[in-house]
Amino acid sequence: MTPVDVVREAPCPFVLLDGISRADATGLAAWRESGETPFWMALEAAAQAAALHQRRLADFGAHAFLLSLGGCRWCAAPFPGRLELHARLLGRSAGAAAYDVTLCPEHAPALSLSVHIGLTPYDDVFRRELLQERYRTLWEKLAGSVARGCF
Structure with a gap:
């Protein structure tokens, strides 16, 4: 996939979460409703979930951004159906946060990855x-x- 293809596939506005079902100080659960979610979109959704959680913890008083993703192998096939994301906060400092994010596709095995914000x-x-x-x-x-109802 070329960078042009990625831009063409990206939804506008570039928000890859459709909802949050649970949120507290330890993390959040969110979902993306789609016929298929390419792996790059699933990774971006994981980063968006963790960054949005950090923004909420800071009462939206700081900018949050992706530092790194790791701990999983690239999946060539897209995830079919609904994709649930479970972001668990592992630790946080004034300048960074670490998450374990589990991607739970409707019709595929779950995958875990590390996300640093x-x-x-x-x-x-x-x-x-x-x-x-x-x-x-x-x-x-x-x-x-x-x-x-949270925080």
């Missing part, structure tokens, strides 16, 4: 006035009633 204060590049409300609104949309 960086945290940085808002600044001239990552501007609070643009990002804080965007991610707070995204959280509320994805979590619905879960958002009011």
